[in-house]
Amino acid sequence: MSLGEKKMGLGEKKMGLGEKKMSLGEKKMSLGKKKLVSGGGIIPDPKPPRGTQDILPPESYKFRKMMDIAVNVFQSFGYKEVFTPAFENLGLLSTKSGEDVKNEIYHFKDKSGRELGLRFDMTIPVARVVAGNPNMRLPIKFCYIAPQWRYERPQAGRFREHWQFGVELIGVNSAVADAEILSVVNALLRGFGIKKAKILVNSRELIEKVLEKMEISGDKNGVFRAIDKIDKIDVEGVREELKKQKLSEKQSTDLLKFIEKKGDPLKKATALLGTDSQELKNIVQIIDNAKKLGVDAKLDLSKIRGLDYYTGFVFETVVEGFENFGSVCSGGRYDELMGIVGKRDLPATGMGFGPSRLMEVMKEMNLPFGENTATQIFVASAGSDVTEKVSEIAFELRKFGLNVESELIGRKLSKQFEYCDSEGIPWVLIVGSRDFAEGKVTLREMGSGKEELLNLTNLKAVVEKINGGESNA
Amino acid sequence: MSLGEKKMGLGEKKMGLGEKKMSLGEKKMSLGKKKLVSGGGIIPDPKPPRGTQDILPPESYKFRKMMDIAVNVFQSFGYKEVFTPAFENLGLLSTKSGEDVKNEIYHFKDKSGRELGLRFDMTIPVARVVAGNPNMRLPIKFCYIAPQWRYERPQAGRFREHWQFGVELIGVNSAVADAEILSVVNALLRGFGIKKAKILVNSRELIEKVLEKMEISGDKNGVFRAIDKIDKIDVEGVREELKKQKLSEKQSTDLLKFIEKKGDPLKKATALLGTDSQELKNIVQIIDNAKKLGVDAKLDLSKIRGLDYYTGFVFETVVEGFENFGSVCSGGRYDELMGIVGKRDLPATGMGFGPSRLMEVMKEMNLPFGENTATQIFVASAGSDVTEKVSEIAFELRKFGLNVESELIGRKLSKQFEYCDSEGIPWVLIVGSRDFAEGKVTLREMGSGKEELLNLTNLKAVVEKINGGESNA
Numbered sequence: 001m002s003l004g005e006k007k008m009g010l011g012e013k014k015m016g017l018g019e020k021k022m023s024l025g026e027k028k029m030s031l032g033k034k035k036l037v038s039g040g041g042i043i044p045d046p047k048p049p050r051g052t053q054d055i056l057p058p059e060s061y062k063f064r065k066m067m068d069i070a071v072n073v074f075q076s077f078g079y080k081e082v083f084t085p086a087f088e089n090l091g092l093l094s095t096k097s098g099e100d101v102k103n104e105i106y107h108f109k110d111k112s113g114r115e116l117g118l119r120f121d122m123t124i125p126v127a128r129v130v131a132g133n134p135n136m137r138l139p140i141k142f143c144y145i146a147p148q149w150r151y152e153r154p155q156a157g158r159f160r161e162h163w164q165f166g167v168e169l170i171g172v173n174s175a176v177a178d179a180e181i182l183s184v185v186n187a188l189l190r191g192f193g194i195k196k197a198k199i200l201v202n203s204r205e206l207i208e209k210v211l212e213k214m215e216i217s218g219d220k221n222g223v224f225r226a227i228d229k230i231d232k233i234d235v236e237g238v239r240e241e242l243k244k245q246k247l248s249e250k251q252s253t254d255l256l257k258f259i260e261k262k263g264d265p266l267k268k269a270t271a272l273l274g275t276d277s278q279e280l281k282n283i284v285q286i287i288d289n290a291k292k293l294g295v296d297a298k299l300d301l302s303k304i305r306g307l308d309y310y311t312g313f314v315f316e317t318v319v320e321g322f323e324n325f326g327s328v329c330s331g332g333r334y335d336e337l338m339g340i341v342g343k344r345d346l347p348a349t350g351m352g353f354g355p356s357r358l359m360e361v362m363k364e365m366n367l368p369f370g371e372n373t374a375t376q377i378f379v380a381s382a383g384s385d386v387t388e389k390v391s392e393i394a395f396e397l398r399k400f401g402l403n404v405e406s407e408l409i410g411r412k413l414s415k416q417f418e419y420c421d422s423e424g425i426p427w428v429l430i431v432g433s434r435d436f437a438e439g440k441v442t443l444r445e446m447g448s449g450k451e452e453l454l455n456l457t458n459l460k461a462v463v464e465k466i467n468g469g470e471s472n473a
Numbered sequence: 474m475s476l477g478e479k480k481m482g483l484g485e486k487k488m489g490l491g492e493k494k495m496s497l498g499e500k501k502m503s504l505g506k507k508k509l510v511s512g513g514g515i516i517p518d519p520k521p522p523r524g525t526q527d528i529l530p531p532e533s534y535k536f537r538k539m540m541d542i543a544v545n546v547f548q549s550f551g552y553k554e555v556f557t558p559a560f561e562n563l564g565l566l567s568t569k570s571g572e573d574v575k576n577e578i579y580h581f582k583d584k585s586g587r588e589l590g591l592r593f594d595m596t597i598p599v600a601r602v603v604a605g606n607p608n609m610r611l612p613i614k615f616c617y618i619a620p621q622w623r624y625e626r627p628q629a630g631r632f633r634e635h636w637q638f639g640v641e642l643i644g645v646n647s648a649v650a651d652a653e654i655l656s657v658v659n660a661l662l663r664g665f666g667i668k669k670a671k672i673l674v675n676s677r678e679l680i681e682k683v684l685e686k687m688e689i690s691g692d693k694n695g696v697f698r699a700i701d702k703i704d705k706i707d708v709e710g711v712r713e714e715l716k717k718q719k720l721s722e723k724q725s726t727d728l729l730k731f732i733e734k735k736g737d738p739l740k741k742a743t744a745l746l747g748t749d750s751q752e753l754k755n756i757v758q759i760i761d762n763a764k765k766l767g768v769d770a771k772l773d774l775s776k777i778r779g780l781d782y783y784t785g786f787v788f789e790t791v792v793e794g795f796e797n798f799g800s801v802c803s804g805g806r807y808d809e810l811m812g813i814v815g816k817r818d819l820p821a822t823g824m825g826f827g828p829s830r831l832m833e834v835m836k837e838m839n840l841p842f843g844e845n846t847a848t849q850i851f852v853a854s855a856g857s858d859v860t861e862k863v864s865e866i867a868f869e870l871r872k873f874g875l876n877v878e879s880e881l882i883g884r885k886l887s888k889q890f891e892y893c894d895s896e897g898i899p900w901v902l903i904v905g906s907r908d909f910a911e912g913k914v915t916l917r918e919m920g921s922g923k924e925e926l927l928n929l930t931n932l933k934a935v936v937e938k939i940n941g942g943e944s945n946a
Binding site for chain 1 (some may be wrong): 518519520521522523524525526527528529530531533534537541544548549550552553554555556557558559561562579580581583584585589591601602604605606610611612614620622625633634642645647649650652656657742743744760765766767814816832846847848851860861864865867868871874875876877878879881882892895935940
């Protein structure tokens with residue numbers, strides 16, 4: 001509050017009720033010293049900062065629904081939420097990449113000159129929490145729903161503020177743990193109503209063995225990053241990238257042939273690495289365990305993920321028919337990061353997704369969660385003498401657990417209907433002066449326009465109609 | 474992802490499975506260039522930045538519950554959520570207080586040199602959204618659940634990052650609208666299980682008239698801020714403050730006598746302003762309308778709120794028996810702010826609260842929402858050969874809608890029980906090697922220690938027991 005208290009510039013103006021009518025004119029005068037644009041306001045451009053976006057109704061309603069579903073799924077597996085501050089000490093954010101991180105994040109100083117930066121992921125804050133709580137029992141099962149920030153040039157679909165939902169399972173290195181992560185992904189997709197998705201898994205250990213077999217040495221992560229581009233650029237582009245990584249023509253051809261979608265990946269891997277390959281056994285075990293949890297995960301040798309911290313199992317998820325949107329949910333095992341960032345050397349696995357891409361796909365799929373509003377009924381006023389009454393009837397209806405809006409500004413009834421139509425509010429209870437005097441109100445079903453006169457003493461009938469789901473009749 | 478992709482420092486290390494066992498030693502070497510503390514990690518101090526806090530389990534579970542309740546209440550009145558970016562253009566944040574705002578907020582530049590700042594309230598971002606969407610229908614009913622930031626010296630109970638929950642009702646100036654705000658407050662308190670709270674209302678218009686009557690001129694907001702301190706400092710302190718505002722001894726005495734809790738406030742106000750006072754009628758009307766919505770609001774002439782932008786009705790809420798915690802929920806009418814910040818001159822009213830103070834009070838009241846965890850049952854393993862099985866049984870139980878954790882690291886059974894006890898998980902399903910071979914599992918009620926052997930084919934019996942609420946037997 002101190003901000004407002006100390007500096008608010010309105011203090012000098014007269015604010016008596018009688019004077020309110022002329023306040024606009026006064027305001028213009030008293031704000032003359034500030035940059036004042038015609039129209040009264042002093043916002044030159046009322047948009048969110050470049051590269052960011054507001055989430056407004058009705059999208060915000062769907063976004064909240066998405067959060068609720070995710071929290072429920074996370075909780076159904078025993079993942080527990082963590083909320084960490086938007087900013088962290090810059091030293092922490094630099095642990096992985098050094099001072100250069102400053103070029104890619106928002107950073108600033110606090111009053112004591114401490115350098116701070118807005119977080120760019122949740123894995124580092126989670127690692128800090130784990131390091132700072134050495135007595136936490138293992139395994140640690142954390143989940144989060146959080147905005148994060150990056151300081152890059154705005155691009156289509158890439159925002160400087162973006163939300164991320166995810167889970168981290170820390171302290172276990174096993175196929176059962178990795179399979180649980182895939183089970184979480186499956187449950188999320190089902191929760192969102194996405195029935196046809198492909199979960200594509202791979203193993204970095206396995207691909208490392210492949211590189212060894214092919215006598216590809218050098219910067220392994222450089223090769224991984226080249227492979228990771230296979231869905232974004234064409235095969236020739238990847239070949240170019242591999243050349244930069246000093247692979248011979250033959251090595252590139254062999255590797256590209258190995259990872260391409262043609263042929264049975266399991267057979268290809270077995271042929272190259274032999275049936276005794278532990279790396280192959282590991283990933284097959286994860287797929288098998290996942291299958292017992294109802295997850296149909298497929299081996300895809302081209303999936304490698306771009307992040308260098310993955311150490312073993314990795315996966316991506318594409319929605320069938322909407323593959324061009326890319327992965328909507330991904331993750332993998334990162335057994336070394338916790339030890340590097342924190343003080344405990346702990347294996348870890350996890351998954352995450354950005355809700356905005358998923359919402360785009362769902363919109364494209366016509367899966368926008370059905371409705372646009374939580375409001376189930378609008379109590380309309382027909383007559384200026386019933387304004388208080390509509391608010392009281394709304395209050396009574398809320399007691400039955402309904403979500404209720406009521407008319408507050410006394411618009412014409414047609415305007416109120418227009419509002420309900422545009423919002424998708426299915427029911428309207430019309431309170432007219434004359435009917436009300438006789439203890440009656442009219443229930444209108446917006447879809448059909450059907451109206452029914454009801455007794456005010458029997459609001460329960462209204463509730464039953466609404467809960468009966470007759471709104472689509 | 475670009476951050477991780479480009480700079481991750483792990484790239485050079487060997488990560489083959491076989492080498493993983495010795496990776497800690499290697500890590501120490503390869504990280505030698507960075508500040509490395511003994512123990513392996515490179516976080517010098519794994520605490521959140523000074524003045525901020527993490528919300529970790531089990532508090533995070535209660536925090537999420539609080540959010541859910543608030544969202545449900547807000548939706549039950551038709552308020553719609555807005556999510557705005559954490560930062561805004563500095564020009565916007567300075568509209569109320571000018572460049573000085575920089576001393577009290579976190580600010581920084583983007584790549585194009587634009588000055589940005591972390592938001593310190595949600596009222597200004599909401600005003601920006603309203604200004605930027607001139608076609609939005611009135612009234613606008615927004616709600617938010619959002620962190621905000623202020624750049625001040627840390628104090629007990631005052632954090633540099635703090636969450637705020639609230640609603641804004643924009644475009645209506647009426648007693649019905651203000652009463653709806655009080656109805657929201659009431660519904661929230663009930664939702665949180667707080668039965669005995671006092672909602673104390675007042676009117677700035679009314680107090681302005683009082684100042685006029687007492688011939689107190691000068692900086693009205695200075696006098697308001699002095700009055701606002703009455704619950705924080707003693708009466709003599711306020712008298713000192715009023716002296717600074719150039720009130721005479723008599724004026725101070727009269728004003729203090731007027732606002733003090735002794736005597737019936739309505740009678741005192743009527744005596745001073747007369748029965749015809751419009752200001753008095755207005756606030757009485759709000760109290761009356763609120764009463765019809767089940768809200769027991771009381772006039773308290775000392776409540777004035779510290780923020781200069783309030784123009785009329787203001788209120789605070791204290792929990793009975795916990796008055797010393799101060800107001801847990803407050804707000805009021807601010808009919809001029811929208812016009813000043815945005816381009817539309819719109820009346821507005823609203824409420825807000827910080828969840829952390831409310832949670833403190835609720836803890837003190839022993840109202841911590843009951844449980845510590847969402848998990849209803851833990852599937853325990855007794856025997857290393859059943860690790861996969863417990864995960865599969867957990868999967869089956871989740872199909873019935875239960876929240877289920879399962880043992881992932883093969884601890885001793887006693888350790889698993891210890892974990893469930895510490896978390897407050899009420900039920901455990903024990904999967905032992907021998908029993909499992911016979912198709913049996915044991916359901917244990919943690920509270921009583923009572924155990925029962927059940928058929929695996931009849932998991933529904935487990936679900937019924939749990940949903941039957943026998944856990945407290």
